[in-house]
Amino acid sequence: MVGATAYAHEPVAAATRALDVHSVSHAYTLEGNPLPVLDNVGFRVEPGGFVALLGPSGCGKSTLLRLVAGLEQPVRGEIRVDDKAIAGPDPSRVVVFQDPTLYPWRSVYDNVALGLEAQGLLKTRRHRVDEALALVGLTPFKKAYPHQLSGGMAQRVALARALVNDPEFLILDEPLGKLDSLTRISMQGEIVRLWQQKGFTALLVTHDVEEALVMATRIIVFSDRPATIKADIPVDRDYPRHRDDPGLVELRRKILGLLGLEATW
Amino acid sequence: MTLITTILDGQESEASSLSRSNPAIKIPAVLLALAASASWLATAAVTYYMPDVIDFGRVPEFAALSILIAAALIAGVIAGIRQPALGAKVRRLLPWSLALGIFTLIWQLLAGKLGVLPQPFFPPPHGLLEVFTDDYPKLIEGVLASLRLEFLGFAFGAIIGFWVGVALGWSRTFGYWVHPIMRFIGPVPSIAWLPIAFFAFPSSFSASIFLIALTTGFPVAVLTWSGVASVNPAYYDVARTLGANERFLIFKVAIPAALPHVFVGLFMGLGASFAVLVTAEMMGVKAGLGFYLQWAQGWAAYANMYAALIVMAVMCTGLVSLLFKIRDRVLSYQKGDVKW
Numbered sequence: 142m143v144g145a146t147a148y149a150h151e152p153v154a155a156a157t158r159a160l161d162v163h164s165v166s167h168a169y170t171l172e173g174n175p176l177p178v179l180d181n182v183g184f185r186v187e188p189g190g191f192v193a194l195l196g197p198s199g200c201g202k203s204t205l206l207r208l209v210a211g212l213e214q215p216v217r218g219e220i221r222v223d224d225k226a227i228a229g230p231d232p233s234r235v236v237v238f239q240d241p242t243l244y245p246w247r248s249v250y251d252n253v254a255l256g257l258e259a260q261g262l263l264k265t266r267r268h269r270v271d272e273a274l275a276l277v278g279l280t281p282f283k284k285a286y287p288h289q290l291s292g293g294m295a296q297r298v299a300l301a302r303a304l305v306n307d308p309e310f311l312i313l314d315e316p317l318g319k320l321d322s323l324t325r326i327s328m329q330g331e332i333v334r335l336w337q338q339k340g341f342t343a344l345l346v347t348h349d350v351e352e353a354l355v356m357a358t359r360i361i362v363f364s365d366r367p368a369t370i371k372a373d374i375p376v377d378r379d380y381p382r383h384r385d386d387p388g389l390v391e392l393r394r395k396i397l398g399l400l401g402l403e404a405t406w
Numbered sequence: 407m408t409l410i411t412t413i414l415d416g417q418e419s420e421a422s423s424l425s426r427s428n429p430a431i432k433i434p435a436v437l438l439a440l441a442a443s444a445s446w447l448a449t450a451a452v453t454y455y456m457p458d459v460i461d462f463g464r465v466p467e468f469a470a471l472s473i474l475i476a477a478a479l480i481a482g483v484i485a486g487i488r489q490p491a492l493g494a495k496v497r498r499l500l501p502w503s504l505a506l507g508i509f510t511l512i513w514q515l516l517a518g519k520l521g522v523l524p525q526p527f528f529p530p531p532h533g534l535l536e537v538f539t540d541d542y543p544k545l546i547e548g549v550l551a552s553l554r555l556e557f558l559g560f561a562f563g564a565i566i567g568f569w570v571g572v573a574l575g576w577s578r579t580f581g582y583w584v585h586p587i588m589r590f591i592g593p594v595p596s597i598a599w600l601p602i603a604f605f606a607f608p609s610s611f612s613a614s615i616f617l618i619a620l621t622t623g624f625p626v627a628v629l630t631w632s633g634v635a636s637v638n639p640a641y642y643d644v645a646r647t648l649g650a651n652e653r654f655l656i657f658k659v660a661i662p663a664a665l666p667h668v669f670v671g672l673f674m675g676l677g678a679s680f681a682v683l684v685t686a687e688m689m690g691v692k693a694g695l696g697f698y699l700q701w702a703q704g705w706a707a708y709a710n711m712y713a714a715l716i717v718m719a720v721m722c723t724g725l726v727s728l729l730f731k732i733r734d735r736v737l738s739y740q741k742g743d744v745k746w
Contacts, residue, residue, distance in 0.1 A: 210647050232649035242640045246662045246739045256648035258658070286739045306648060 155340030156188040156309045158223040160209070165218035167204055168367075177367035178204045179215070184361060184370065188309075191336055191343040193353035196363030197400065202346040205368070206314050209344060210236045222310075232256055234310040235303040239318045241295035243287040249298050250274070250283035256306040273305040276335065293324035297331075304335065311336070313345040317352065329355055333380055350396050354389045355382050362399050372399050435493075438500045439483040445507025446476035452514050453532060459521035462709075464539060468532035472510070479503055529709040537713035544698065545717055551693035552721065555611065556683050559618025563679070564672060567623030571630025571671070575664070576656060588627065596621040596682050600689060610690035614683070621682045622675035626668065633667025634660050666740075669733045676729055680722050695721070 167179040178201035186192050194202045207213050209220055211230040219226040227234075235256070243252045254270045257263040274280045277297040287295055296316055303311060313332070317325045333356050336343050347353050353360045354376060362372040374396065378388055450472035453465060479500070486493025510531055516522040518530025538545070573580040574588075596617050607613035637660050645659050687696025695718045702710035 210643075212643055212646065230646040230649070232647070234647065236643070236647045238640060238644070240640065242638070242644050244641065244659070244662070246665070246737075248739075255645065259645060259648050259650035259654050288740070302644075302648070 156342040158309060159188055160186040160310060160342060160344075161221040161224070162186075162205070162209070163218050163221060165205070165208065165215045165220060166367075167201070167208065167213075167215045167217075169204075179208075180367040180369050181218070182363075182368060182370060183218070184373065186342055186344065188342055189340055191333075191345070191356060191358045193345045193347055193357035193360045194363060195347060195350065195353045195360055195396065195400075196368060197365055198348050200363050200366050201368035202348075202363055203314050206236065206312050206344065206346055209310070210234055210312055212236075232260060232306045233308055234312060235306055235308040236312040236314060237296075237299050237303050237316040239315040241287070241292075241299040243290075243295055243298055243302075245287050247287075248283065249279060249285050249287070249290070252287065252298055253283075253301045253305050255302055260306075269305050269307075273301040276304060277301045277331070293320050293328060296320060296328065300332070300335070304339065307339070308341055311341045311343045313343060315346055315348070318347070318349075325352070330381060332356065337380065350393055350400075351384060353396075354393055355384065360392075360396065362396060372396075435483060435486075435497045435500065438497075438504065439479055442500055442504035442507055443476040443479045445504055445511055446472045446479070449507060449511045449514055449531075450476070452511060452519060456515075456519040458518055458530075460525055462518060462530055462533040462536065464532040464536040467539065468535045471535070475503070475507075526706070526708050529712065533709040534713050534716070537707075537709050541710060541713070545695075545714065548693070548695045548698040548714070549717060549721055551691075551697075552683060552687065552695045552718075555614055555687070555691065555694060556618065556679065556725070559615045559683070560622050560676065560679055562615060563619035563622030563624075563675060564626050566619065567626030567671070567675065568630050568668060570623070571627040571668070572634055572656065572661065572664075574627065574631040575634025576660065588624075592624055592628070596624075596678075597685055600686070604690050610686070610692075614686035614691050617682050617686055618679045621678045622672075625674035625678065626671040629667045629671025629674070630664060633664030636667070637663040666737060669729075669737065672729060672733075673726070676726060684718070 162182060162184050164181050164183045165179055166177070166181055168175045168177045170176065182205065184192075194205065196202050204213075208215050209227070211227045211234065214228075221227070222234075243249075244255070247255070250270060253273050254263055254267075257266050257269065271280070271283075274283055277300055279294065279297055279301065282290065282294065287298070290298065299316070316332075317328055320328065329352055332343075343357075345353070345357060357376055360372075360374045360376060361370055362374065363369070364371050374392065376389075376392065378386060382389060450469040453472065454469040458465065479496070482492070482496035482499075486496045514530050514532075517525070517528045518532065570584065574584060599617060599620065600613075603613035603616055604610055607616060641659050641663060642655055645655055650659070683694070684696035684699075687694035688700045691697060695714050698714045699711055699718075702708070702714060
């Protein structure tokens with residue numbers, strides 16, 4: 142895959158295990174009726190990859206991420222990490238949600254320290270909190286409280302809170318969806334940089350075609366609910382990418398076509 | 407309900423009262439200071455020179471106190487010219503000083519000097535002053551006894567209520583068994599337990615602690631429960647993906663997230679507990695301000711009753727303010743609206 146560990150400045154716990162989504166189906170119960178959200182979805186992510194899951198909103202992409210995180214169990218099929226089925230949440234698979242969901246009663250520093258504290262590692266690995274804050278450029282704000290932060294800063298804290306655990310899989314659930322467009326563009330670059338530096342496997346849910354094209358090494362396009370895989374498209378371009386790269390523009394046309402939106406483009 | 411809204415809006419109202427320019431000060435401060443001062447001087451003069459309808463004692467002392475207030479107001483305004491912070495504080499007090507001065511003057515005339523208000527049921531201000539100067543050991547003793555009882559009952563109730571609330575919010579089994587009991591017993595006013603408590607407990611003191619704890623514990627339990635139940639589920643998702651166990655979820659996520667609710671419960675419990683405290687002291691406990699009130703009534707010592715009421719008001723307000731201070735400290739993360 143594209144230079145996953147090439148940019149490493151520090152010892153990196155690069156991803157070594159593959160993620161295998163194995164014919165997964167899932168449904169919720171809505172007023173007594175089953176509501177299917179995923180229909181026989183299967184794909185494999187090699188270690189160090191950056192995969193974008195793209196689809197119309199409400200199609201079930203986020204549900205898939207909850208399953209990968211281990212927050213829920215699929216109704217049928219299973220998700221494996223190197224042939225071991227996921228049974229529950231694990232700090233090797235950390236989620237960054239659409240809302241930063243920082244704890245308002247904790248300072249920025251304490252929010253970032255959350256994972257280490259929960260695992261009982263805070264005493265021995267305290268230095269990692271400062272490293273993670275430096276990584277997202279928020280060291281001067283470590284004593285601030287979440288309500289004092291802008292949306293972009295809060296999302297960067299959420300990113301640091303995930304990275305402090307050195308996850309093998311970083312699960313990004315539309316993490317930039319609520320940010321203004323300028324902040325979004327700069328944070329897209331920032332996440333790609335962190336991915337190159339750290340070598341984790343990234344799974345990004347988004348409904349923004351351009352975002353998927355700029356960030357991912359591979360884009361999986363989903364249909365409407367219940368989600369099935371419509372296309373699996375490699376994005377074989379170097380970083381940093383430019384939005385007006387003719388190769389990307391061509392891919393964008395193709396993906397919008399798959400989503401039934403070629404007329405608007 | 408107003409108490410709850412005050413608590414919830416606490417910060418905003420504080421902030422707005424700071425930013426609002428003082429609307430009461432339209433008339434120049436000097437004129438207002440003179441008027442306030444004059445009202446207290448008039449009170450002093452009426453107190454000293456007009457004869458009492460019946461003898462109430464402490465006449466010169468109260469006249470002196472009134473002059474002192476008048477002088478302090480003028481001195482405060484003058485000192486405030488040099489120190490703006492002090493000046494602002496004094497100016498804020500001026501309208502109330504004037505109103506109280508006029509009230510005291512009218513009270514003195516009606517009660518002490520003209521006898522319009524029937525005596526001895528409505529003693530004049532210097533009658534109350536006599537209680538404070540002569541009977542203060544008993545009043546202090548009463549305050550200490552009341553505080554001790556209130557503190558023990560409130561602490562027991564708050565601690566037990568808090569943990570019951572957490573357990574209700576967390577455990578379905580606990581909820582299954584305890585929720586119906588709470589629904590059945592909860593609406594019964596604690597005072598209704600008083601006759602049973604007084605013979606079921608070894609002493610009226612321990613019975614009163616039980617009643618105050620019951621009164622406090624109930625709202626604390628309900629509010630803590632609702633606080634734990636309304637924690638944003640995403641907070642749990644975050645902690646779980648980061649490797650948190652259930653203990654961590656309860657102590658480091660649910661409880662801190664529920665604390666603002668818990669404080670609303672504590673305020674409601676505190677307010678309700680005062681009623682039980684005074685009732686218990688009147689009915690059985692042979693100490694405290696409630697007992698003092700009862701005793702004063704028995705001796706037809708009406709001035710003592712008013713004095714005890716004033717002391718009680720100060721004590722209760724003080725306790726509520728103390729709880730506000732504690733809340734502001736514990737929930738300090740909500741403070742400050744600096745945005746970067």
